[in-house]
Amino acid sequence: MRKPFIAGNWKMNTNSLTSVGLADHLASGSIELEGHAVTLAVFPPFVYLRAVGKALNGSNIAIGAQDVYFEPDGAFTGEIGVSMLKDIGCNYCLCGHSERRHVIGETDELINKKVAAAISGGILPILCVGELLKEREASQTNEVVTRHVKEGLAGLSAEKLAAVTIAYEPVWAIGTGLTATPQQAQEVHDFIRNLLARMYDKNLADEIRILYGGSVKPANAADLMSQRDVDGLLVGGASLKADDFLAIIRTAL
Ligand code: PEP
Numbered sequence: 068m069r070k071p072f073i074a075g076n077w078k079m080n081t082n083s084l085t086s087v088g089l090a091d092h093l094a095s096g097s098i099e100l101e102g103h104a105v106t107l108a109v110f111p112p113f114v115y116l117r118a119v120g121k122a123l124n125g126s127n128i129a130i131g132a133q134d135v136y137f138e139p140d141g142a143f144t145g146e147i148g149v150s151m152l153k154d155i156g157c158n159y160c161l162c163g164h165s166e167r168r169h170v171i172g173e174t175d176e177l178i179n180k181k182v183a184a185a186i187s188g189g190i191l192p193i194l195c196v197g198e199l200l201k202e203r204e205a206s207q208t209n210e211v212v213t214r215h216v217k218e219g220l221a222g223l224s225a226e227k228l229a230a231v232t233i234a235y236e237p238v239w240a241i242g243t244g245l246t247a248t249p250q251q252a253q254e255v256h257d258f259i260r261n262l263l264a265r266m267y268d269k270n271l272a273d274e275i276r277i278l279y280g281g282s283v284k285p286a287n288a289a290d291l292m293s294q295r296d297v298d299g300l301l302v303g304g305a306s307l308k309a310d311d312f313l314a315i316i317r318t319a320l
Pocket of ligand 1: 242243303
């Protein structure tokens with residue numbers, strides 16, 4: 068039985084006041100969620116992680132980073148390492164978010180190093196995968212997702228895979244207001260689970276949580292969550308409004 072997982076990616080939004088305000092609102096709103104089997108995490112900008120973590124302390128909402136670097140320490144100006152994330156109480160990090168793939172230019176090889184380093188250092192990675200609009204239109208969705216999953220997880224043992232969450236985020240649905248239909252999401256999630264079963268084994272593939280991301284809102288969250296292989300949601304824009312994010316969380320209870 069896979070426990071639902073709702074994650075909020077704040078991207079490069081909020082400031083020192085609004086990040087803590089949002090976290091305070093989520094912490095008080097999450098009291099009603101106590102006792103429910105759901106994993107919750109928010110991913111604020113690096114510089115607000117510590118303050119947001121303090122504001123969420125005592126709630127069931129964990130903090131995660133939007134990215135991480137794979138080297139342990141040293142001359143890597145501007146980067147943040149796994150042990151630094153652990154040091155300030157992070158449990159999760161995103162790896163290979165589409166904005167990092169397509170705006171910053173991250174490769175599958177780099178993303179794979181980040182996933183492996185995160186797991187080795189005790190941070191649970193969420194590997195983001197998904198196709199561009201032109202790739203979907205050219206019927207290349209499965210091919211692209213296969214590459215992202217295979218290369219992103221390259222060299223990981225079955226034991227390490229158990230630490231991974233996958234997020235299927237079609238790039239054409241991120242921040243655009245376009246959402247994959249529940250059927251489109253289910254189709255790709257099912258494809259990813261079968262791929263994991265071929266790469267590892269069926270029992271393990273059945274344990275791995277696969278989240279959907281791409282313009283999730285309170286109005287479409289329940290339909291997406293009703294799909295058999297949609298185990299949770301990675302929410303961008305709507306996670307910046309506490310009431311919307313809490314409404315999305317309720318669809319997972
Ligand atoms: C995201 O940031 O991963 C995302 C899915 O954004 P949005 O919900 O705004 O489309």
